[in-house]
Amino acid sequence: MIQSLKHVRHMATGTIKQAVSEFRMPVPWGEMRGRVWGPEQGRPVLCLHGWADNCGTFNTLIPLLPQDWRFVALDLTGHGFSSHRPEGVFYSFYSYVADIRRVIEALQWKRFSLIGHSMGGNVAGRISALYPEMVEALVLLDSYGFYPTDMKEMNGCMRKGIDEMIQYEKEEKKERVYTYEKAKQRLMGANPYLSEQSAQILMERGVVEAEGGVMFTRDFRINLTNIARTSLEETLYLQSKIQAPVLLVLADNGLDKIFAVPDGYADALRKGYQRGTVVTVQGDHHVHLNNPEVVAPIITDFLQKHTSENTYVASDTSSAKL
Numbered sequence: 001m002i003q004s005l006k007h008v009r010h011m012a013t014g015t016i017k018q019a020v021s022e023f024r025m026p027v028p029w030g031e032m033r034g035r036v037w038g039p040e041q042g043r044p045v046l047c048l049h050g051w052a053d054n055c056g057t058f059n060t061l062i063p064l065l066p067q068d069w070r071f072v073a074l075d076l077t078g079h080g081f082s083s084h085r086p087e088g089v090f091y092s093f094y095s096y097v098a099d100i101r102r103v104i105e106a107l108q109w110k111r112f113s114l115i116g117h118s119m120g121g122n123v124a125g126r127i128s129a130l131y132p133e134m135v136e137a138l139v140l141l142d143s144y145g146f147y148p149t150d151m152k153e154m155n156g157c158m159r160k161g162i163d164e165m166i167q168y169e170k171e172e173k174k175e176r177v178y179t180y181e182k183a184k185q186r187l188m189g190a191n192p193y194l195s196e197q198s199a200q201i202l203m204e205r206g207v208v209e210a211e212g213g214v215m216f217t218r219d220f221r222i223n224l225t226n227i228a229r230t231s232l233e234e235t236l237y238l239q240s241k242i243q244a245p246v247l248l249v250l251a252d253n254g255l256d257k258i259f260a261v262p263d264g265y266a267d268a269l270r271k272g273y274q275r276g277t278v279v280t281v282q283g284d285h286h287v288h289l290n291n292p293e294v295v296a297p298i299i300t301d302f303l304q305k306h307t308s309e310n311t312y313v314a315s316d317t318s319s320a321k322l
Helices: 093-107 119-130 151-170 180-190 196-206 232-240 265-271 292-306
Strands: 007-010 017-027 030-037 044-048 070-075 112-117 135-141 207-210 213-216 246-253 276-284
Touching: 017 093, 030 093, 044 093, 044 119, 070 093, 093 119, 112 119, 112 292, 119 135, 119 232, 135 292, 180 196, 180 213, 232 265, 246 292, 265 276, 276 292
Parallel strands: 044 070, 044 112, 112 135, 135 246, 246 276
Antiparallel strands: 007 017, 017 030, 030 070, 207 213
8 A cells, every 4th residue: 555644845935835745655675655746647757866866856846847747756765765675685777667667556557757867767768668658758857768888897897796795795784873964964075066955855855863863864785886787789779669759858067077978878878769859958967956947847848748638547546545
């Protein structure tokens, strides 16, 4: 059963009020958490955050999108308030895809749109390739939807990730406690493009109270090298399986300044979408959170053009009530 805790959030402007529900869903290792905006029968849109963030990354954007749509923003496993994976289990893009498939099953959505930021975009890209009949439209926020690895680097990356996990399992686990301000400084130090307000938003689900201060909620294992790798050839094949129209919203001071991809890969990824539209905006990697008014009209226009008001939403939601 998915439970809800409804409340009303007043945005900083004081002009927008919108009901928000808390998403909770059991999974074999614990539960998935998140937030929900909009009426139950609204156009369904699933929102996936970036690495080490949480669903709060959409807190400023979603209120600027049509309020008669249904947005479900998740804390991916190991992030925010969602449970961590069992001991000894790796984090990978395809594990996240399986998690999302469970969520979609519970929501009883047959067709839906996806908005993914950074790593969440990489998960959304794979969902769109594996389940093309389900995805109506795909929005990638400062993400190419995939992050291929040069074949010459692949063996070393996978070996590194395995060795890191084995070393991690040998170490004594001790949760670090910070003052709230120290935790905020640590978060902003790792993400210098976050505004202070954006950092505070992410910390709403990114930390929990502990004796003497706060602790980060994310699983440390998300920092380990990802062992699930795809080559450019595999990536282009996956892109060819995507049927949905794709919108890439790229920040001029974002993705390409932070993450290095091998020469020529970025152009190949942009061209790999058969129904792709690329828009470049002024901003940084978290422009959708720091300055949502920059991207909200672009996303709205795209989704209104490429989605239907009659997108199927299950009428019997007794087993998945929000």
